Amino acid sequence: MAQHFSLAACDVVGFDLDHTLCRYNLPESAVLIYNSFAQFLVKEKGYDKELLTVTPEDWDFCCKGLALDLEDGNFIKLADNGTVLRASHGTKMMAPEALAEEYGRKEWKHFMSDAGMACRSGKYYFYDNYFDLPGALLCARVVDSLTKQNNGQKTFDFWKDIVAGIQHNYKMSAFKENCGIYFPEIKRDPGRYLHTCPESVKKWLQQLKNAGKILLLITSSHSDYCRLLCEYILGNDFTDLFDIVITNALKPGFFSHLPSQRPFWTLENDEEQEALPSLDKPGWYSQGNAVHLYELLKKMTGKNDPKVVYFGDSMHSDIFPARHYSNWETVLILEELRGDRDWKPEESEPLEKKGKYEGSKAKPLNTLSKKWGSFFIDSVSGLESTEDSLVYTWSCKRISTYSTIAIPSIEAIAELPLDYKFSRFSSSNSKTAGYYPNPPLILSNNETLTSK
Secondary structure (H helix, E strand, C coil): CCEEECHHHHCCCEEEEEECCCCEEEHHHHHHHHHHHCCCHHHCHHHHHHHCCCCCCHHHHHCECCCCCCCEEEEEEEEECCCEEEEEECCCEECCHHHHHHCCCECCCCCCCCCCCCEEEECEEEECCCCCCCHHHHHHHHHHHHHHCCCCCCCCCHHHHHHHHHHHHHHCHHHHCCCHHHHHHHHHHHHHEEEEECHHHHHHHHHHHCCCCCEEEEEECHHHHHHHHHHHHHHHHHHHHEEEEECCCCHHHHHHHCCCCCEEEEEEECCCEEEEEECCCCCEEEEEEEHHHHHHHHHHCCCCCCCCCEEECHHHHHHHHHHHHHEEEEEEEEEHHHHHHCCCCCCCCCCCCCCCCCCCCCCCCCCCCCEECCCEEEECCCCHHHHHHHHHHHHHHHHHHHCCCCCCCCCCCCCCCCCCCCCCCCCCCCCCEEECCCCCHHHHCCCCEECC
């Protein structure tokens, strides 16, 4: 494989929307998402009112790449070889002795050596993106509460209530019906939660279009929410930029399902109308599958093998499936690259100035967790010489395995020429080669790591 990657060589440029083209104000959106679930659990399911009170310190628990064992209420952080580096029961971190007793140095029981291990299973849940992370804090606090109420309860059955909370707040009709907490609040004050795209990004999208690239938007958000986001971040003429918009894409199934399992649907007034046997022309669609999309891209480009690059923030929904099932180039939006360099604690506003959901302002979710340590590397607990026992995390390994490159935001590359040659992740390059503009500091400082 070539050492370098260039957008100029791509025929089609595709984008995820949430946390990719549309960046959120993370400290604000985190509190809103947390509240949308906590209010539901307390009011509808009878959970402890303590869940509604969050301190700024509580947010340190949030860290991408954690797995929750749904049966025993333990959160774990995995090394690249599947062993457990750190663990907590609810929010209570396990001491090294307890960790060794519980997990030892062997693979976690649900680990599969294929790094595409599913995020969703009846037995565990991986926290993979910024919509997920407030749920990690909530679930950990639910475990704390149930453990305390039931004298050290060992098995847990709260996940069905979390799923009911998702359904209540985020079902397809929630935006239109104004139900739940999340959508009504975003509609009321989008500027509080969303960052508009900088001019450099808007010009860059136009530049891609002018260079003859086909532009795609593929989002799991529903059509009405997608429209609100795009109009806010790009302006009312955003539809001129994209040849094909696909909403309610239900990723990763969009990439992994057969066309017969997941046809495209036409839309009218944001409602799905009829299923299509194939995709014949550009436009705005719902659901669908990558196979039918690729057939259309062949027709539109006049090429048998058009080259597609897809930008996304979720390893589970975007990067792994686009690479694994469709063999697309992939650009991972990794805000942790921004978080480890330029975050400074903000001055807190006086309480009387704070709005409805501001009392427990979250730290930016892309910054380092003191409890969980680095997203990229960690030390193997209990080994005498920490120097020699640093290993890559499972999350970090997946980045170099499935991403072409990783960047902190689209803005980071928007002013580069389209033929700029990025060093790509590959087995022949160094582990840090694919990060642009810089690798995470912690990786730069530890280039020679144990990889198992």
